[in-house]
Amino acid sequence: MDSPFVMKLEQFRRFSDEDRRLLSELTSKRQQQYGAREDIVREGEHSPDIHVVISGLACRYKILQDGRRQIMAFLVAGDPCDSEIFILKEMDHSIGTLMPSVIASIPGDTMKDLLLNRPGIALAFWWNTLQDEGVLRERIIDEGRRDAYSRIAFMIYEILLRLRAVGVMDDESFDLAITQTDLADATGLTPVHVNRMLQRLREEKLIAVEGKRWTVLDPAGLRKAAQFEANYLHLDRAKDEPDSEAGKRLKGLI
Amino acid sequence: MDSPFVMKLEQFRRFSDEDRRLLSELTSKRQQQYGAREDIVREGEHSPDIHVVISGLACRYKILQDGRRQIMAFLVAGDPCDSEIFILKEMDHSIGTLMPSVIASIPGDTMKDLLLNRPGIALAFWWNTLQDEGVLRERIIDEGRRDAYSRIAFMIYEILLRLRAVGVMDDESFDLAITQTDLADATGLTPVHVNRMLQRLREEKLIAVEGKRWTVLDPAGLRKAAQFEANYLHLDRAKDEPDSEAGKRLKGLI
């Protein structure tokens, strides 16, 4: 069983056995347990290491002058957090956990070696950056043009898809200790309104929430409510190889 | 006088003379004049070339199911449009001009050679991708947390800053045949409301618009109205070299 990190990067292209081994090793060595609501990297800092989410949930966020928080992206198992740090002097946003999570760190020098000497790995990382960009662009559409109901549906559907892609779900359920306030900070809505929209999604039997356990009862319905188009995730390569693991996991969703 | 393309990439790091020469050559060879509102690359297509804006104004956009358009980013002189096409199978959004523009194309193979053999150039391109990501993240904050007035101010201030960085402005004025509808599609507002916000910015003597000529009368005031923080553009390297051309051009703005 591969690590979610390898699975994530392998959505794009199959690694050589050697590359896969190197990557697995990389994240298995230095893992650290974080609690909920802890910062991994803070805005303005420069970290010597690159971090990867192994399990749990983190997010990119920024605190505005007036104290409000905007979450710009969720980071799930397999997601690299800060590959940009090689190039940029300092982070322009913070990264923190939303629930207890395991985070691996990769020494910057090791990473640099890999990127220079392993074209396959470098390519996978570049691709990952481009997927991130696609997700950000889609979120701009989301905020610019969808109403609150679709926005919430969209956010949940995207999480579903991304968790599926790295294989950390049971059927259509996932454990996420995500609060309505987190969702509000991510969608640009108020917690009160998020609450009402979630109620509607539950009434319509699209989702169910019991404690921290989220279940998507009707993926197709949720997808429709979200006005979801998947092309921005560029999972097409996985889809085109239906026998691949990623292909199987995403069947019927994209 | 360097091309805006070189100036743009050199915001990050100084090139060797050889690299600079190669880049200048690259964009001077195959230039094409586009009219207003023409597509350069369309969603779903795969272009063999990479495009660079030489002059004018283009944007990344997507047409939604219901026919509305969302502009996700403006592309000004010096901006590469589609470096992602090396990796991704097809574009997940379109790129089109907003006013008559000159666009250079660089053959994909030539580009690939450069990226593999010229680490300085590859680095500059990666950096450019990361800056783009920063801009996208900032736009998410913009849409999520700012009101219409700040959003319009923000958009104008960002354009001011980016045009300054590549040196295509006279004082605080620039010629942009950008319509209020374009601004609306970029900010997620309606044209009517954009109109009212622009009126307010003019009443407050922050900007002036005569025909296609936009003038920023009060950069500091506009910046304040936009609640603008510049760190996401990562222009700090230019700032730290006050003697550099980019440093001079951005003095007092970041």
Add this chain to the structure above:
DNA sequence: CGCCGGGTTGACCCCACTCAATGATGGTGG
């Protein structure tokens, strides 16, 4: 037991949208 962080509900309000009409402006062809 009391506290605290979250979820839920209701009443009220305002920012931005909608719809619709009217001016400007500029390009085009006769």
Add this chain to the structure above:
DNA sequence: CCACCATCATTGAGTGGGGTCAACCCGGCG
């Protein structure tokens, strides 16, 4: 050179989606 038309900017009136404020509930925990 002017009539025409398309496009864009502007204005007004009315509406509604989502925000604000505040109360209350609930479960977990020290």
